[in-house]
Amino acid sequence: xxxxxxxxxxxxxxxxxxxxxxxxxxxxxxxxxxxxxxxxxxxxxxxxxxxxxxxxxxxxxxxxxxxxxxxxxxxxxxxxxxxxxxxxxxxxxxxxxxxxxxxxxxxxxxxxxxxxxxxxxxxxxxxxxxxxxxxxxxxxxxxxxxxxxxxxxxxxxxxxxxxxxxxxxxxxxxxxxxxxxxxxxxxxxxxxxxxxxxxxxxxxxxxxxxxxxxxxxxxxxxxxxxxxxxxxxxxxxxxxxxxxxxxxxxxxxxxxxxxxxxxxxxxxxxxxxxxxxxxxxxxxxxxxxxxxxxxxxxxxxxxxxxxxxxxxxxxxxxxxxxxxxxxxxxxxxxxxxxxxxxxxxxxxxxxxxxxxxxxxxxxxxxxxxxxxxxxxxxxxxxxxxxxxxxxxxxxxxxxxxxxxxxxxx
Numbered sequence: 001x002x003x004x005x006x007x008x009x010x011x012x013x014x015x016x017x018x019x020x021x022x023x024x025x026x027x028x029x030x031x032x033x034x035x036x037x038x039x040x041x042x043x044x045x046x047x048x049x050x051x052x053x054x055x056x057x058x059x060x061x062x063x064x065x066x067x068x069x070x071x072x073x074x075x076x077x078x079x080x081x082x083x084x085x086x087x088x089x090x091x092x093x094x095x096x097x098x099x100x101x102x103x104x105x106x107x108x109x110x111x112x113x114x115x116x117x118x119x120x121x122x123x124x125x126x127x128x129x130x131x132x133x134x135x136x137x138x139x140x141x142x143x144x145x146x147x148x149x150x151x152x153x154x155x156x157x158x159x160x161x162x163x164x165x166x167x168x169x170x171x172x173x174x175x176x177x178x179x180x181x182x183x184x185x186x187x188x189x190x191x192x193x194x195x196x197x198x199x200x201x202x203x204x205x206x207x208x209x210x211x212x213x214x215x216x217x218x219x220x221x222x223x224x225x226x227x228x229x230x231x232x233x234x235x236x237x238x239x240x241x242x243x244x245x246x247x248x249x250x251x252x253x254x255x256x257x258x259x260x261x262x263x264x265x266x267x268x269x270x271x272x273x274x275x276x277x278x279x280x281x282x283x284x285x286x287x288x289x290x291x292x293x294x295x296x297x298x299x300x301x302x303x304x305x306x307x308x309x310x311x312x313x314x315x316x317x318x319x320x321x322x323x324x325x326x327x328x329x330x331x332x333x334x335x336x337x338x339x340x341x342x343x344x345x346x347x348x349x350x351x352x353x354x355x356x357x358x359x360x361x362x363x364x365x366x367x368x369x370x371x372x373x374x375x376x377x378x379x380x381x382x383x384x385x386x387x388x389x390x391x392x393x394x395x396x397x398x399x400x401x402x403x404x405x406x407x408x409x
Contacts, residue, residue: 010111011066011075012126015039018101018139020060027098028059034100035061038086046079047071056118061102063127065111065118072155075106077164080149084192087146100146101139105130105187107152125152129187134174134202138189142198145191156188160290162344166190169318169346172199173284175206186285200322206284208258208320211291212243213300214278221278228265232257244288255323256330258282259316264332267312267352276311277304283317290317290345299341299349306360310351318346 017035020028043050052068066075083104091099107129109122129135129150138148151159151171160168171188178184186206189199214221222243229236229247234257237245249255259282270278279301281294294300294315303313316325316338325335325348338348339357351357 006113007120008067008111009069009108010122011069011072012105012107012109012111012122013064013066013075014061014105014107014123014126014130015064016061016103016130018099018103019097022097031100032059034090035102038083038090038100039064042079042083042086045082046074048074048079054118056123061130063118063123065123069108072106072108072158073164076151076155076158077166080104080147080192084146091146096143102147103130103135103139103150104147105135105150105152106155108154109152124183125185128178128181128183129176129185132174132176132187134176135187135189137202138191138199141202142191142194145194147192149190149192151188151190153186153188159188160345167346168344170196171319172196172202173319174202175285177206186287196319197322197326200319207249207286208247208255208324209283209286209288209291210245210247210258211281211288211295212278213281213292213295214243214276218242220273221276224269224273225266228262228269231265232262234258234262244292246286246288253330255320256328256333259314259320259324260328260330260332260334263312263314263352270311277313278311279304279313279315281315281317282320284320284323287317293345294347297341297343297347299343299347302360303349303351303358307351307358309353310358312352314350314352315341316348316350318348321348 015035017031020031023031040050043053048066048071049068052066052071054065054067056063056065083102087100087102091101105126107122107126109125110120111122112119129152132150135148135150139145156168156171158164159166159171171190174187174189176183176185176187189202190196191199212221212225225243225245226236234247234254237247247254247258249258263280266278266280270276279295281291281296281300283290283294294317297315300313300315303310321338325333325338328335334350337354337356338350339359341347341349349357
């Protein structure tokens with residue numbers, strides 16, 4: 001292979017305009033100018049250097065190759081924020097069919113300059129994400145949206161690590177599956193200003209990643225876990241390693257089955273063993289790394305450490321919770337038994353056998369002794385008592401007092 005082909009790892013920004021082909025020539029010309037101006041202005045505000053960008057153009061969009069990989073955080077966050085603001089200004093008071101709306105994908109991968117643009121895996125990957133069916137469906141599902149932002153898995157890692165002002169919970173995972181092109185990847189989509197729950201229906205059933213942290217023998221726990229799948233009527237995972245599993249989902253009901261009946265049978269198996277307690281991390285898609293992070297994180301560890309009778313602790317990634325738990329009426333899913341962990345990645349915690357996950361790691365404040373009563377004005381201090389017409393200050397012995405007049409007081 002020649003050593004002068006110019007291969008490099010770079011950032012990719014792929015942009016496509018909505019309903020470009022439905023416009024006439026003058027409308028297309030105006031849209032191209034508005035698109036280019038908005039993207040360039042947003043890049044300047046975000047601090048992206050034009051000298052680091054090369055553009056491969058098409059009529060309804062373009063592919064930018066950004067050689068400064070350090071620009072990733074600016075591209076993901078302030079650039080998209082500014083672009084959305086400029087699109088909102090442009091679209092104000094325009095008829096719906098005349099608005100400029102974008103699909104925008106960001107990826108980091110390989111690039112080789114070629115005679116007709118750029119070659120290698122990076123350009124293909126980012127354009128597949130930009131043109132994916134769930135991304136197009138998002139613009140249809142949310143007509144007020146100015147743009148849909150799509151991140152590849154490598155780029156989403158920066159959000160997951162809290163390196164931007166965005167939260168992982170702002171995004172919805174979707175599966176981009178194109179068997180005819182031998183392409184299948186998880187992507188993360190977001191519409192600025194829109195709650196991610198509105199996009200949850202676009203997340204096609206795919207898989208759940210499960211990781212189980214334990215103190216028992218791995219082989220024993222693995223057998224118990226697979227037996228729980230059998231008892232729940234869920235096919236055993238075809239691809240699994242140790243106590244990490246990827247469970248294919250044929251329908252949304254499959255996900256509810258994992259988070260309901262399967263967890264129940266796993267709980268029964270662990271309790272029957274009487275020898276161990278486990279924490280279970282569950283993440284959407286095939287992201288076993290995140291599932292393992294949830295299973296071994298502080299939230300689960302604190303419960304196992306401080307709640308003596310906790311045998312199974314479950315920590316579910318927010319995206320999986322929104323899709324399969326929140327509002328579910330499926331058998332044994334128990335949405336009311338979860339509470340937010342308050343940790344990253346954003347997640348929800350349940351302790352099997354508890355109607356609500358116990359809160360741990362917070363010491364109750366010590367009760368303060370009651371303040372002594374105020375001193376009462378008079379010849380002496382202490383409590384005040386009324387006996388007949390007498391007013392007695394201080395302690396007294398309650399009994400009969402013989403008065404010289406024959407009266408008892």
